[in-house]
Every structure is written in structure tokens, then in C-alpha cells.
Amino acid sequence: MLSRLAESLYWIGRYLERSDDTARIVDSYVHRMVEDPFNDEDATCRSLYSILGIDVDSDEPVTTEQMLQHIVYDADNPNSIAGSLSGAFENARRSREFISSEMWVALNSTRNRLPQMENTARRLGPSQYLLFVRERAALLAGLIDTTLSHDDGWHFLVLGRSIERIDMTARLLRGRVLSEEHAPDWLAFLRACGAMEAFMRSTREIHNANGVATFLLLDRLFPRSVLYSLNLADTCLYEIQPSSQRIATADLARQSLARARGRLEFMDPADLLDQLPELLEMLEETCVRINDAVTDRFFGHEDYVVWSREGGL
Amino acid sequence: MASVTQVSMVFDDDSSAAWNEMFSAPGSPRPIYERLFAELGRYQPAELRQRSEQLSHTFSERGVTFAHSGEERPFPLDVVPRLIGAMEWDHLSRGIGQRVHALEAFLADIYGEGRIFAEGVIPRSVVTSSPYFCRPAFAVDPPNGVRITVAGIDIVRDEIGNFRVLEDNVRIPSGVSYVIENRRAMTQTFASLFSDHRVHPVDSYPAHLFTALRAAAPPNQSDPVIVVLSPGVHNAAYFEHVLLARMMGVELVEGRDLLCRSNHVYMRTTNGERPVHVIYRRVDDDWLDPLQFLPDSTIGVAGLVNCARSGNVVISNGIGNGVADDKLVYTYVPEFIRFYLSEEPLIENVETYRLEDDDVRHEVLGSLASYVVKPVDSSGGKGIIIGPQADEKTLAKTAEAVTESPRNWIAQRTVSLSTHPTLVDDGVSPRHIDLRPFAVNDGEEVWVLPGGLTRVALGEGELVVNSSRGGGSKDTWVLTDESIPLSESRVIKQRLRNFNFSPRQDGNVGRGDQ
Numbered sequence: 001m002l003s004r005l006a007e008s009l010y011w012i013g014r015y016l017e018r019s020d021d022t023a024r025i026v027d028s029y030v031h032r033m034v035e036d037p038f039n040d041e042d043a044t045c046r047s048l049y050s051i052l053g054i055d056v057d058s059d060e061p062v063t064t065e066q067m068l069q070h071i072v073y074d075a076d077n078p079n080s081i082a083g084s085l086s087g088a089f090e091n092a093r094r095s096r097e098f099i100s101s102e103m104w105v106a107l108n109s110t111r112n113r114l115p116q117m118e119n120t121a122r123r124l125g126p127s128q129y130l131l132f133v134r135e136r137a138a139l140l141a142g143l144i145d146t147t148l149s150h151d152d153g154w155h156f157l158v159l160g161r162s163i164e165r166i167d168m169t170a171r172l173l174r175g176r177v178l179s180e181e182h183a184p185d186w187l188a189f190l191r192a193c194g195a196m197e198a199f200m201r202s203t204r205e206i207h208n209a210n211g212v213a214t215f216l217l218l219d220r221l222f223p224r225s226v227l228y229s230l231n232l233a234d235t236c237l238y239e240i241q242p243s244s245q246r247i248a249t250a251d252l253a254r255q256s257l258a259r260a261r262g263r264l265e266f267m268d269p270a271d272l273l274d275q276l277p278e279l280l281e282m283l284e285e286t287c288v289r290i291n292d293a294v295t296d297r298f299f300g301h302e303d304y305v306v307w308s309r310e311g312g313l
Numbered sequence: 314m315a316s317v318t319q320v321s322m323v324f325d326d327d328s329s330a331a332w333n334e335m336f337s338a339p340g341s342p343r344p345i346y347e348r349l350f351a352e353l354g355r356y357q358p359a360e361l362r363q364r365s366e367q368l369s370h371t372f373s374e375r376g377v378t379f380a381h382s383g384e385e386r387p388f389p390l391d392v393v394p395r396l397i398g399a400m401e402w403d404h405l406s407r408g409i410g411q412r413v414h415a416l417e418a419f420l421a422d423i424y425g426e427g428r429i430f431a432e433g434v435i436p437r438s439v440v441t442s443s444p445y446f447c448r449p450a451f452a453v454d455p456p457n458g459v460r461i462t463v464a465g466i467d468i469v470r471d472e473i474g475n476f477r478v479l480e481d482n483v484r485i486p487s488g489v490s491y492v493i494e495n496r497r498a499m500t501q502t503f504a505s506l507f508s509d510h511r512v513h514p515v516d517s518y519p520a521h522l523f524t525a526l527r528a529a530a531p532p533n534q535s536d537p538v539i540v541v542l543s544p545g546v547h548n549a550a551y552f553e554h555v556l557l558a559r560m561m562g563v564e565l566v567e568g569r570d571l572l573c574r575s576n577h578v579y580m581r582t583t584n585g586e587r588p589v590h591v592i593y594r595r596v597d598d599d600w601l602d603p604l605q606f607l608p609d610s611t612i613g614v615a616g617l618v619n620c621a622r623s624g625n626v627v628i629s630n631g632i633g634n635g636v637a638d639d640k641l642v643y644t645y646v647p648e649f650i651r652f653y654l655s656e657e658p659l660i661e662n663v664e665t666y667r668l669e670d671d672d673v674r675h676e677v678l679g680s681l682a683s684y685v686v687k688p689v690d691s692s693g694g695k696g697i698i699i700g701p702q703a704d705e706k707t708l709a710k711t712a713e714a715v716t717e718s719p720r721n722w723i724a725q726r727t728v729s730l731s732t733h734p735t736l737v738d739d740g741v742s743p744r745h746i747d748l749r750p751f752a753v754n755d756g757e758e759v760w761v762l763p764g765g766l767t768r769v770a771l772g773e774g775e776l777v778v779n780s781s782r783g784g785g786s787k788d789t790w791v792l793t794d795e796s797i798p799l800s801e802s803r804v805i806k807q808r809l810r811n812f813n814f815s816p817r818q819d820g821n822v823g824r825g826d827q
Contacts, residue, residue, distance in 0.1 A: 002570055006583045093546050097558035097565040108376045152583060240583065298583040
């Protein structure tokens with residue numbers, strides 16, 4: 001398929017997942033601020049900024065309003081929810097002949113309804129807005145799976161989604177590592193990932209931090225766990241370019257994936273909490289490396305060439 | 314009861330000299346419009362407006378937009394469809410086919426042996442002085458002889474009801490996507506109207522275009538790769554490029570996705586470079602190839618024209634077609650039809666005056682306010698001066714420009730375009746319309762999409778209908794011949810009798826509830 005198209009699909013996957021995950025993370029933080037009587041608004045907002053990779057220069061206290069504006073509504077910030085959705089939309093515009101018209105209409109109407117949702121949210125609080133974003137993400141995920149052929153394009157889209165999911169889950173967990181007192185508790189994390197019931201059924205250790213971290217990182221069956229997403233990303237890369245090599249792989253992205261996976265697969269879950277900071281850092285680096293390798297290999301950037309008349313210098 | 318009279322009263326309020334498409338006399342609809350008139354008369358005005366809003370909602374959800382001065386907006390679709398009878402359509406489509414054949418022959422001739430110059434039908438200087446005349450087009454010979462894969466011949470109806478050709482568009486005519494989307498939206502919103510009429514469907518257009526593009530491929534290709542070349546998302550017609558690529562199942566590419574090497578064209582894919590054989594391009598000649606045309610074009614592909622000249626790729630529509638769109642050349646088209654086809658034109662031109670002739674020019678300039686004056690290379694209604702509606706200053710400036718370079722202008726009689734009842738702010742009232750039918754030439758025959766795009770000027774009395782001037786459109790229904798009986802339903806009933814469907818399996822609902 002066209003390199004440019006592949007790149008657009010990859011980024012639709014990433015941006016949609018980013019909007020969904022950001023909505024989930026923000027929701028859990030907002031919830032915490034409301035519920036916790038000793039909450040320090042400024043510190044909580046700052047820790048949220050930090051896990052989303054946003055630098056704050058000013059020493060002025062950050063208010064919840066500012067935080068929401070920046071992370072949720074600000075369409076000019078490519079990492080905000082509105083910004084991610086607009087990124088997904090722009091890429092869909094560029095790949096409109098490839099994606100199904102149902103998927104296109106779903107994205108287009110999401111974008112059309114966003115300003116109205118924002119108005120409501122400013123009056124009644126962000127929860128309806130965040131719910132809307134999650135519902136649309138679920139709708140789109142369903143349409144992506146059932147109205148697109150599972151061909152290369154689809155694999156690029158799912159690859160993007162998986163990479164973003166690994167990155168965002170790692171960031172979510174970093175919140176706890178960074179400053180425990182300003183992050184939602186482990187159970188809130190489970191809820192943010194929609195993993196509450198799945199977790200409860202897989203284990204009985206409700207209040208065990210180690211248990212939650214293990215589940216979100218290492219569970220092989222839960223689709224939002226890091227290990228699951230690593231496996232899925234690897235499958236996508238294999239499907240895009242099946243390798244018949246008998247020894248090793250020349251694919252840099254798959255190499256990085258394999259290293260991360262090996263590290264997670266074969267560790268003793270009891271050590272997890274001790275190694276957590278280092279593991280999360282490793283995962284984020286892995287995401288960057290895979291992204292660069294995929295971009296290099298498949299998206300082959302070609303700059304515009306400008307010709308001029310002979311002797312026209 | 315009040316509402317019926319209310320709607321019909323505004324329906325037939327047309328005092329102008331123009332031909333009214335729906336009414337032959339106040340209150341009495343033409344025969345083909347009788348059912349539509351009766352049906353629409355049953356709607357409350359508020360209900361009509363509600364449906365109109367539903368139409369525009371459908372369009373914004375589906376992203377059916379065009380860029381108007383840098384802003385993406387939905388293309389306004391009117392709720393009252395335009396009807397064309399079977400007989401009339403037969404005449405129109407034959408006339409359009411005839412014209413396309415003649416234009417094909419003309420282009421092949423002028424970029425070839427030039428028989429028409431030798432015979433003195435058109436002076437060579439008229440052709441070579443056209444701003445669209447394109448020297449690089451020499452020796453770029455399409456394998457199946459088709460330069461005009463797609464034509465959009467603009468048709469208007471004059472005061473006495475005759476169809477006339479207003480202009481030819483054989484470069485990159487656009488608008489067909491709105492024909493397809495209009496129909497889609499109308500069938501959803503006005504299903505009952507369709508069950509009262511037998512309307513020719515329009516959704517086979519992409520299949521016809523695809524077949525024509527395949528037929529145009531270099532002869533040594535058994536499975537040619539076809540692409541649609543678009544300038545990119547910022548182009549006004551990007552929506553259409555996407556729709557066509559999607560419905561034909563081919564790649565939509567931009568200039569930067571293609572590269573030329575050793576006179577072959579390739580596209581960059583995730584599996585390396587892949588050859589391309591037919592390019593349905595929606596990029597103007599000027600921007601197509603920086604080596605041949607504008608060197609600073611970044612949306613083109615360097616080397617493309619040479620690839621076409623070596624016969625490894627086919628550019629469709631062909632380069633240099635613009636000569637046939639030149640409005641001075643347009644005045645000669647009836648002669649082309651006689652010369653190449655030995656036929657009389659089925660559809661006449663609008664009366665047009667060649668201003669290079671001194672006597673003609675003096676006469677036109679003498680009463681400029683009664684003519685329409687057009688630059689020969691205009692498109693999208695740009696630069697047109699409508700004499701009766703222009704002020705003194707504009708007329709003076711126009712006269713000056715015409716005197717300066719008579720080759721670049723033509724004058725036409727001011728045709729009062731036919732009108733059609735249209736929903737506007739204060740009810741339903743007549744607005745001027747035209748018609749752009751789309752013809753596809755696959756080298757064997759010219760197929761004309763039944764109907765085409767009816768454009769409507771939304772301002773009262775406004776005569777320019779182009780979408781770039783804020784016009785809207787109407788769904789255009791070509792009615793089928795009523796004498797052909799419906800046989801389908803009997804056949805289906807018979808088939809159903811011969812079929813035994815197994816019963817659906819029972820679910821588990823209700824099990825164990827007793």
C-alpha cells in the first residue's frame with residue numbers, strides 16, 4: 001500500500017487510542033480530586049502533567065480548570081483529547097478512500113459534536129465529555145474491526161493503536177511510581193483501564209499493589225495489558241512483512257519488541273514492584289524506538305522537490 | 314387545506330421571460346411534473362423546510378463539502394428535484410455523445426496531422442493562440458485514441474425551451490460526486506417521492522469510469538494499475554477525488570507519492586515501488602509536470618509527460634485538452650461536428666459572437682449592456698460580465714479590455730436560463746438553473762450518466778450558477794419510459810416459490826423460565 005496512506009492509518013490508530021486513554025486517565029484523576037478530602041489540587045495537576053509529558057515552567061498553582069483546558073479541550077495541543085481527535089480526523093481525511101464510509105462518518109460526526117460537548121462540559125463538569133470520548137473510541141474500534149478488511153492498512157492501524165496503548169499504560173503506572181500521594185489508587189487505575197472485573201476474576205488479591213501492576217503489565221489475556229499489546233504489535237509487524245529468514249530478524253522494530261517482551265515474560269512477578277520504575281522507562285523507550293523504526297522502514301519520507309528554470313538562480 | 318394552496322401559490326409565481334421547468338402556465342404543471350407537484354403540495358411548508366435541514370445534516374455528517382474561499386462547507390442541496398423526461402433525455406444524451414466524438418476527433422487532428430486547418434474550417438491561429446494550446450501534447454498519443462475520458466458539457470435551456478450548449482469542459486470536469494451524493498441523500502429523505510417515479514439510478518458512474526480507464530491502458534498491460542491523482546486535501550474538489558478512488562477501489566495518490574524513472578511511473582508503497590499504468594489526474598496541465606510546465610509546481614510529478622510520450626503510462630484526461638474548452642474554439646464546434654462526423658449538431662450552441670471580426674466587435678461594443686461577455690479561458694464563472702446587470706464602470710472597463718485583445722473575449726446573447734421552483738428563505742420560488750451532464754468515453758462508445766448535476770443560482774434573478782459563486786444543486790431525475798412494463802416482481806415471486814428456506818434456529822430466550 002501507499003507509504004503515505006500507511007502512515008496516516010498508523011497515526012489514526014495512535015491518535016484514537018491517545019484520546020481514549022487520556023480520557024480514562026483524566027477521569028481517574030478528576031475523580032480522585034473530588035473524593036480525596038486532603039487533595040492538593042496543584043500537586044495533583046502537576047503530577048498528571050508530568051505523566052503526560054507536559055512541562056510546566058510557571059510556579060503559579062495549576063488549577064483543575066487550567067489542567068482540563070490544556071489536556072482535554074485545547075485543540076491546538078496535539079496531545080490533548082480534542083487535539084488527538086483532530087489529528088485522527090486529519091489523517092482520516094487523507095486516507096478517506098481507504099477507510100470505510102461508516103468509519104469516516106463516525107469520526108466526522110465525533111468532530112462535529114465536540115464543540116457542543118465542550119460547552120456542556122464547561123457548565124456541568126467534564127465527565128459527560130470524557131464518557132462521550134470513550135464511547136466514540138469504542139464505536140470506532142468496533143467499526144475498524146468489522147468494516148475494514150484485515151489487510152496491511154488495518155495492521156498499520158492496529159500497530160499504531162498497540163504502540164500507543166503500551167506507551168499510555170506505562171505512563172499511567174508511572175503516576176504511582178512518581179508520587180503515590182497525588183495519584184489515584186490502584187483500584188482507580190484498574191477502573192481507568194476498564195479492567196476491574198477482569199482483574200478480580202483473575203486474582204483475589206484486591207489490595208495488593210503488586211497484583212495490579214502485574215496484571216496491567218504481564219497478563220496475557222487482557223487486551224489492555226502491556227504484554228498483550230506487545231504481542232499484538234509483533235503480530236501486526238509480522239503480517240505486514242512476513243519474514244522467511246531462518247535466523248534472527250532484520251526488522252529493528254521487531255527486535256525492540258522482542259527484547260521488551262522477553263524482559264517482561266521471564267521476570268519473577270514478585271520482583272515487579274522493585275523494578276517498576278526501570279521497567280516503565282524501558283517500555284517508553286521501546287515505544288519510541290519502534291515508532292522510529294517503523295517510520296524509517298515503511299513511511300519513506302520524501303521531501304517536496306522544487307524545480308526552477310535553467311539559469312534562473 | 315390552507316397549506317396546500319399556500320405551497321402551490323408560491324410554486325407558480327414566475328413572471329419572468331425564462332422557461333419554467335415545472336409549469337407550462339401558472340397553476341398547471343407540465344405532464345412529467347404532475348405527480349411531483351401533487352406530492353409536494355401535500356407537505357406543510359414547515360415540513361419541507363425540516364426535510365431540507367435533514368438533507369444538509371446528512372451532508373455535514375458524511376462530510377460532503379467543497380472548499381469555498383478556504384472554508385469547507387456543505388454543498389447546498391435543494392429539496393425540489395429537477396425532472397427530465399425519457400424522450401428529452403434521449404435527445405440530450407445523443408447530442409452530448411455527438412459532441413464528445415467531434416471534440417475527440419478535433420483534438421486528435423490538431424495534435425496530429427492538422428487536416429482541419431488544411432480544409433480551412435478553423436484558422437490555425439485560433440488554435441495556436443489559445444492559452445490552453447499545449448505543445449508538449451504533440452506525439453503523446455493515447456493507445457485507444459481517447460483523450461476525453463470524462464466530459465462535462467454544460468447545457469442550458471433557453472426562453473423557448475430548447476437545450477443549448479453553454480460551454481465544454483474536457484479538461485478535468487468536476488461535480489459528479491455531488492450527483493451521486495445528492496441521490497443518496499434524497500432517497501433517504503424522500504423515499505416516498507421515488508416510489509411514485511421511475512428514476513434512472515446514477516451509482517454506476519464509478520464502474521463506467523473504471524472500465525474506461527482500464528480500456529485506456531497501455532496495450533501491453535493485462536492488469537493495469539490505475540490511480541487517481543489529486544492535488545491534495547486542500548483542493549476544492551478533494552471530496553470528489555476521494556469518492557471516485559474509493560468507489561473504483563483504486564489508490565488516491567498525490568504527486569509526491571509518484572516518481573518517474575526511465576520513462577516509467579511508480580508509486581511509493583510500504584513494499585517498495587509499484588508500477589502505475591493509468592493516471593486519472595485531477596491536477597491541471599500547468600501543475601502536472603514541473604519539467605514541462607510550471608517549474609515551481611510541487612504537486613506534480615517530474616518526468617510524467619515523457620513517460621506518457623513513451624507510451625508507458627496514460628494520462629487521463631489527456632494533456633492539451635483545454636483548447637477544446639477555449640470559448641472562441643467553442644464557436645467552431647458545430648462546424649467540427651459537420652466536418653468530422655458529417656452530421657448536423659443535435660444541440661445548438663448559444664448564439665456567440667467572435668470579437669476578432671471588426672464589424673461584429675463594433676456592433677457588440679455598441680450595445681454591450683445587452684450581451685454576456687466572457688474571457689475565453691475562464692472557468693467557474695470567473696470574469697464573466699453580464700451586460701444587463703453590470704454598471705457603467707464595469708461596461709467601460711470591459712469594452713476597453715475587449716478592444717485591447719479581442720482574441721481573449723467572446724460575447725453571447727444574454728440567455729435567460731430556465732427557472733425551477735426552489736426552496737429559499739421565503740418559500741418556494743423560481744431560480745435559474747443549468748445542467749452539467751457527465752459523459753464517459755471508453756473508446757467504443759460515449760456513455761452519458763443519466764441526469765447530471767443541476768446547478769441552481771440561489772440569489773433571485775442571479776444567472777451564474779457555479780458552486781464557486783455560492784450556488785446550490787438539485788437532484789436530477791431522468792425518468793424511464795413508462796411504457797416498459799415492470800416484470801421483476803412476478804419473476805421474484807416465482808423464484809421464491811421454488812425456494813425452501815430452512816427455519817431459523819430457536820434461541821435460548823425463555824428456556825428454563827417456566
